[in-house]
Amino acid sequence: MKARGDLHVHISQLNGIPLQAEFSCRAGELLAVVGPSGGGKTTLLRMIAGLNQPQSGEIRCGEQLWFADGINLSPQQRHLGYVPQHYGLFPNLSAQANVMAGLDHLPKSQRRQRALQWLERVNLQGLPERLPHQLSGGQKQRVALARALAREPSVLLLDEPFSALDRETRERLYIELARLKSQLQIPVIMVTHDINEALLLADKLVLISQGQMLQQGEPRQVLLKPRNEAVARQMGLRNIFDAKVLPYDEQQQLQWLQFGEQKIACNTDARQRCGEHVRWVIPNQGIRFNAISSGRLSRSYNKLSVTIDSLLVMGESVRLVASIASIAYQLHAEVPLHLVQKLALAAGLQTEVALKSDLIHLLEHEPACISSDR
Amino acid sequence: MDWQSLWLSIKLAAISVLILIPLAVIIARPLAYERFPGKSWLEALIMVPLVLPPTVIGYYLLVSLGSDSFIGQLLQQYFDVQLVFHFSGLVLASVLVNIPFAVQPIQRSFEAIPQEVRDASACCGMGRLKQLFRVELPLAWPGILTALVLCFSHVLGEFGVVLMMGGSIAGETKTISIAIYDNVQAFDFSAAGNMSLLLLLFAISTLALTTALSRRMERHR
Numbered sequence: 093m094k095a096r097g098d099l100h101v102h103i104s105q106l107n108g109i110p111l112q113a114e115f116s117c118r119a120g121e122l123l124a125v126v127g128p129s130g131g132g133k134t135t136l137l138r139m140i141a142g143l144n145q146p147q148s149g150e151i152r153c154g155e156q157l158w159f160a161d162g163i164n165l166s167p168q169q170r171h172l173g174y175v176p177q178h179y180g181l182f183p184n185l186s187a188q189a190n191v192m193a194g195l196d197h198l199p200k201s202q203r204r205q206r207a208l209q210w211l212e213r214v215n216l217q218g219l220p221e222r223l224p225h226q227l228s229g230g231q232k233q234r235v236a237l238a239r240a241l242a243r244e245p246s247v248l249l250l251d252e253p254f255s256a257l258d259r260e261t262r263e264r265l266y267i268e269l270a271r272l273k274s275q276l277q278i279p280v281i282m283v284t285h286d287i288n289e290a291l292l293l294a295d296k297l298v299l300i301s302q303g304q305m306l307q308q309g310e311p312r313q314v315l316l317k318p319r320n321e322a323v324a325r326q327m328g329l330r331n332i333f334d335a336k337v338l339p340y341d342e343q344q345q346l347q348w349l350q351f352g353e354q355k356i357a358c359n360t361d362a363r364q365r366c367g368e369h370v371r372w373v374i375p376n377q378g379i380r381f382n383a384i385s386s387g388r389l390s391r392s393y394n395k396l397s398v399t400i401d402s403l404l405v406m407g408e409s410v411r412l413v414a415s416i417a418s419i420a421y422q423l424h425a426e427v428p429l430h431l432v433q434k435l436a437l438a439a440g441l442q443t444e445v446a447l448k449s450d451l452i453h454l455l456e457h458e459p460a461c462i463s464s465d466r
Numbered sequence: 467m468d469w470q471s472l473w474l475s476i477k478l479a480a481i482s483v484l485i486l487i488p489l490a491v492i493i494a495r496p497l498a499y500e501r502f503p504g505k506s507w508l509e510a511l512i513m514v515p516l517v518l519p520p521t522v523i524g525y526y527l528l529v530s531l532g533s534d535s536f537i538g539q540l541l542q543q544y545f546d547v548q549l550v551f552h553f554s555g556l557v558l559a560s561v562l563v564n565i566p567f568a569v570q571p572i573q574r575s576f577e578a579i580p581q582e583v584r585d586a587s588a589c590c591g592m593g594r595l596k597q598l599f600r601v602e603l604p605l606a607w608p609g610i611l612t613a614l615v616l617c618f619s620h621v622l623g624e625f626g627v628v629l630m631m632g633g634s635i636a637g638e639t640k641t642i643s644i645a646i647y648d649n650v651q652a653f654d655f656s657a658a659g660n661m662s663l664l665l666l667l668f669a670i671s672t673l674a675l676t677t678a679l680s681r682r683m684e685r686h687r
Contacts, residue, residue: 138585141585142588143585143588143589166588167588167589168588168591168593171591173589174585174586176582176585177582178580178582179582180580180583180585180586181583182583182586182600182601182605183583183605184605193590193592196590196591196592196596197591236586239586239590249589
């Protein structure tokens, strides 16, 4: 029987591959499970699919209990769509037969029609008779997606769906997945190690590392407000610094920090204890090179003197590393190429950058384990 | 040329293979995919005929199934079956001796099926039997073909265990290998030579055919 509705996952495993995770994914929502390789992402996905059995926990889809004490539905009973990392196509069957292989629950007369419809829906018309080895990576991925979706599954599970594709195909499939997601109205769980992919496609993000869930929430929220340093690093944030807490400025509602010889202002809701050492982080969009020269520096910006160490042109953007004056820290920034040219930024140049105070975020000390939505 | 012996050998090989292949599929699949206590012991037991001389296996079969043995008497009394010095006994002996030749290639070809493909078949809603017949067996086909050819050729040339278990009764247990041996004993080298050449040509051509077929299948995977 097909279950319709939200997916609730609570997994606890201490032995074997340790894994602790608890999250929900609403129908029509795409949840990205992000983390480094070997962190337990694929195991988590396999547990949701019923291919691995967790030690304890509960997995529920809508009203149907998939896993709990004494209950463990098989993958067949869960009626889900699963796209493995290398697509798992049946090499002896044509594209159409691959899609039809998942349609045994339909009357025979409808299977062919349904398979062709879905191949067309994933833009793969004209190739139904091809065998998997005659298809390109992107085409294989579409067949696997069509096979998973033609079943009208209760949940769609995608394991690193874009990792083996070239950039152009990947970009095209991003758009297709985003389009499909809004039409499907089922929970979609995507495992990826690519944070940018998750930021692009996901409605919700679950960060996982070494089997522990570090943080979950809206992707932008997690990016701007990482809970701790481990999360910040996984989100690709490189500007993580130490500072000492100074008294809170009630009048301006600013938290001041002593950063080397400089004072840094940040807008934070959480009051810090004066004199305490903290770690803080700033995302790339909080670092401005042109604000000072264009005279747009306001109280929301902190001014920092830096010397540019290196510039690396990467397409339309430039990766810049600069040493912060009076303190042994380096600032990493990604600046559009046109701006670098306009401001004549070059290695050895001493300049000033502005840090947006509302994007400065103070990190928690201890690494948090399982967390709820922030 | 002893056509009767040749026909008996072909019959023995065909029947043995018909029993061996399904039996090997049943044994090889859990060995390839599942973990269970005593797996290593079972694998070692299956491999025993590879290292044990066929005459030793033949001896044990003769002793344990002969008309004086407990099993032999049981079979005779309740089923009116006599295995020793009968064709059915040769089939049993051939099956036992050839189990490793059947199980090994089939197990390896099951193992070669990517985990993702098997996962996908389960997530496509296929039950165990459907997974086996629609996905696994078509993909394990090169291994099954290898097992089939290996076992057929091996049974066709089986000597030690056949001699011990069946002796040399014309039309019942005298296979082509026994006939070659008998001819050499009787100094009829021309007949022995003809039959040996036939077996040699058969062995080479079946192996060449298997290699070619496997290669062709690999290309299409």
